[in-house]
Amino acid sequence: MTAHVTSPQFKQxxxxxxxxxxxxxxxxxxxxxxxxxxxxxxxxxPEFEALRxxxxxxxxxxxxxxxxxxxxxxxxxxxxxxxxxxARTADEACGAVLDICRRVxxxxxxxxxxxxxxxxxxxxxxxxxxxxxxxxxxxxxxxQLRGELPSHIIAPAVHLNATQVESDFRRVHTHxxxxxxxxxxxQLLTEARGVLRDKFLSADVGITGANFLIAExxxxxIVTNEGNGDLTQILPRIHIVIASIEKVVxxxxxxxxxxxxxxxxxxxxxxxxxxxxxxxxxxxxxPDGPEEYHVIVLDNxxxxxxxxxxxxxxxxxxxxxxxxxxxVYHAVGGHAYGWxxxxxxxxVLSPSxxxxxxxxxxxxxxxxxxxxxxxxxxxxxxxxxxRHWREREFERHLSPATVRSGIAFWxxxxxxxxxxxxxxxxxxxxxxxxxxxxxxxxxLPLAGCWTQYRDFPAPQGGTFQAQWKAKRGGR
Amino acid sequence: xxxxxxxxxxxxxxxxxxGTERPRHSAVDERLAAAPKGLVPERGNLSGEAxxxxxKAQAAATLAxxxxxxxxxxxxxxxxxxxxxxxxxxxxRIGDGLASLPWGATALxxxxxxxxxxxxxxxxxxxxxxxxxxxxxxxxGPDSPTTLNFLPDYAVAVLKRSEITGDYETLWAxxxxxxxxxxxxxxxxxxxxxxRSGDIEQTILLGAHGPRSVHxxxxxx
Numbered sequence: 255m256t257a258h259v260t261s262p263q264f265k266q267x268x269x270x271x272x273x274x275x276x277x278x279x280x281x282x283x284x285x286x287x288x289x290x291x292x293x294x295x296x297x298x299x300p301e302f303e304a305l306r307x308x309x310x311x312x313x314x315x316x317x318x319x320x321x322x323x324x325x326x327x328x329x330x331x332x333x334x335x336x337x338x339x340x341a342r343t344a345d346e347a348c349g350a351v352l353d354i355c356r357r358v359x360x361x362x363x364x365x366x367x368x369x370x371x372x373x374x375x376x377x378x379x380x381x382x383x384x385x386x387x388x389x390x391x392x393x394x395x396x397x398q399l400r401g402e403l404p405s406h407i408i409a410p411a412v413h414l415n416a417t418q419v420e421s422d423f424r425r426v427h428t429h430x431x432x433x434x435x436x437x438x439x440x441q442l443l444t445e446a447r448g449v450l451r452d453k454f455l456s457a458d459v460g461i462t463g464a465n466f467l468i469a470e471x472x473x474x475x476i477v478t479n480e481g482n483g484d485l486t487q488i489l490p491r492i493h494i495v496i497a498s499i500e501k502v503v504x505x506x507x508x509x510x511x512x513x514x515x516x517x518x519x520x521x522x523x524x525x526x527x528x529x530x531x532x533x534x535x536x537x538x539x540x541p542d543g544p545e546e547y548h549v550i551v552l553d554n555x556x557x558x559x560x561x562x563x564x565x566x567x568x569x570x571x572x573x574x575x576x577x578x579x580x581x582v583y584h585a586v587g588g589h590a591y592g593w594x595x596x597x598x599x600x601x602v603l604s605p606s607x608x609x610x611x612x613x614x615x616x617x618x619x620x621x622x623x624x625x626x627x628x629x630x631x632x633x634x635x636x637x638x639x640x641r642h643w644r645e646r647e648f649e650r651h652l653s654p655a656t657v658r659s660g661i662a663f664w665x666x667x668x669x670x671x672x673x674x675x676x677x678x679x680x681x682x683x684x685x686x687x688x689x690x691x692x693x694x695x696x697x698l699p700l701a702g703c704w705t706q707y708r709d710f711p712a713p714q715g716g717t718f719q720a721q722w723k724a725k726r727g728g729r
Numbered sequence: 730x731x732x733x734x735x736x737x738x739x740x741x742x743x744x745x746x747x748g749t750e751r752p753r754h755s756a757v758d759e760r761l762a763a764a765p766k767g768l769v770p771e772r773g774n775l776s777g778e779a780x781x782x783x784x785k786a787q788a789a790a791t792l793a794x795x796x797x798x799x800x801x802x803x804x805x806x807x808x809x810x811x812x813x814x815x816x817x818x819x820x821x822r823i824g825d826g827l828a829s830l831p832w833g834a835t836a837l838x839x840x841x842x843x844x845x846x847x848x849x850x851x852x853x854x855x856x857x858x859x860x861x862x863x864x865x866x867x868x869x870g871p872d873s874p875t876t877l878n879f880l881p882d883y884a885v886a887v888l889k890r891s892e893i894t895g896d897y898e899t900l901w902a903x904x905x906x907x908x909x910x911x912x913x914x915x916x917x918x919x920x921x922x923x924x925r926s927g928d929i930e931q932t933i934l935l936g937a938h939g940p941r942s943v944h945x946x947x948x949x950x
Contacts, residue, residue, distance in 0.1 A: 283930055299770060315760075320744070321740045322757045340733040440934050443926060480924055488916070499736065504757070505765075510896075514770070529919040539871040540870060
């Protein structure tokens with residue numbers, strides 16, 4: 255089972271998003287907040303750039319030896335009394351969760367935030383089996399009430415405004431006083447805290463994701479700010495962790511290196527509020543904690559990315575910095591990408607996981623400005639990998655006829671440099687002359703998609719090649 | 730073929746390895762055994778008064794509150810004062826690790842054991858503190874229930890001055906001394922300030938699901 259995919263309709267999704275006033279208002283929070291906070295916290299740590307190198311190297315080392323680290327990690331989990339379940343596909347992962355839930359007769363399952371859970375559409379699988387999943391991260395709870403996918407990997411409800419959340423709470427929390435005041439965000443938070451507190455205390459099974467798996471100790475790690483992941487995993491009798499294979503890192507020291515760049519890149523905090531290291535079930539004498547500890551470790555196409563041009567993508571630690579800094583994401587929001595992973599990381603990962611035939615538009619949704627790569631804490635060359643996908647899409651004849659003939663037209667000139675210089679000089683001169691008065695065009699033949707949203711600037715000076723030649727002084 | 734064998738098989742095929750290479754095994758085993766430190770930020774290498782000052786400043790930046798007392802025996806009195814200042818009822822759930830302190834000398838009503846969600850205030854013994862980010866480390870066990878760190882609205886953590894380290898790496902070294910190399914308690918909680926959420930319009934609000942307030946009592950030893 256996989257979450258419903260609308261990535262093939264990326265263009266329609268994006269057009270709709272651009273005309274959505276509520277969404278555009280909400281997205282302004284992303285543009286303003288995340289970027290400044292990250293920049294400020296990075297500037298406070300002189301070693302930040304060097305730590306990014308260190309984090310990259312650790313993930314590279316772990317991926318090069320992934321088979322061995324997974325084996326070592328599994329041994330340690332088992333030694334601590336936990337159980338490991340291997341899942342090749344989304345269906346196998348959902349099946350493993352359902353088997354455990356059915357064995358213990360679970361009716362309600364609380365969930366910490368997990369992108370893997372979204373990837374495998376676990377909630378739908380649980381509901382089909384008659385088990386009620388309750389998302390407990392505030393953002394995930396809100397989008398569960400609305401039947402939506404997350405629009406951001408760490409801020410799932412970033413596409414919404416407080417008034418929309420208020421109307422959802424009024425629609426669903428019908429046991430509360432209809433006259434209550436919910437005009438302030440803090441009142442919404444307090445209401446969700448109260449409603450979910452009861453769910454935490456009565457759930458039969460708690461499911462969390464994992465930011466990391468540690469081979470040295472057989473530990474899974476979650477990083478949250480709310481504390482919902484912890485209440486999810488310490489109160490019910492059963493704790494199930496769902497994680498993908500590339501989450502494994504060697505040691506506690508290695509995870510500490512990566513933690514130093516994770517929160518700073520994600521929310522601009524020096525450290526998230528709760529970083530929790532879990533190893534096996536409750537020990538003899540422990541006054542609390544789960545009696546069973548399971549880890550479902552999912553492949554779902556990742557093992558085949560190793561050794562390819564996309565191996566570097568497996569370094570991703572899901573901080574969201576790439577989308578926070580992406581002008582395309584800012585403009586269209588996360589839902590336009592049509593599946594669970596939006597923004598630049600989604601544009602690279604989604605074609606690997608659901609196929610370039612479905613997600614081929616996503617790597618085209620980039621201006622190649624390079625901001626994503628410049629902020630990635632593990633230095634993933636996202637633009638380069640989007641270019642790889644574009645090449646594959648072209649090679650497999652998946653791109654539309656207009657794009658192909660456009661590229662062929664450009665290619666004709668590009669292969670004839672003298673003709674190219676002549677044509678660009680002529681076209682530029684014409685544009686500069688027609689646009690000489692206003693310095694920009696409100697509309698332009700063949701550029702309607704551009705001028706519909708903003709003016710097209712009239713060219714100034716010489717062509718790029720002419721300027722380059724002048725600048726280099728004929729060297 | 731089992732899912733496990735197939736996944737490991739695909740990984741090996743993709744990487745162009747067999748899984749039996751001696752040098753790969755020894756590289757992995759050496760790394761796990763040596764656990765190299767990597768890069769520790771300069772600020773994690775402080776000592777003495779500067780270290781404690783950094784811990785205090787960083788804890789304050791996370792919106793935790795902090796006070797110092799002279800000796801563990803003064804903790805019950807400090808907790809009683811803290812509750813009085815906050816206009817809170819004189820009741821607290823305490824970790825067993827603190828049960829031997831002179832609570833009887835205060836008017837506080839204290840109970841031990843795990844929380845069932847009805848406690849407003851809990852006091853737990855922390856394993857350590859990390860100055861570089863003002864982070865508390867709490868370790869699960871008979872003396873220190875994990876529920877105390879998450880269910881109450883007000884969480885108070887007690888740690889000795891000597892248990893504050895500059896960096897995470899020194900904390901791990903202390904943990905290995907206590908539990909052994911490669912062995913972890915069921916849960917290690919790093920707590921950096923009170924619970925919060927920014928999920929509604931990116932506005933940070935305190936008290937999402939965990940404690941709305943975190944108070945740190947540093948015992949000068």
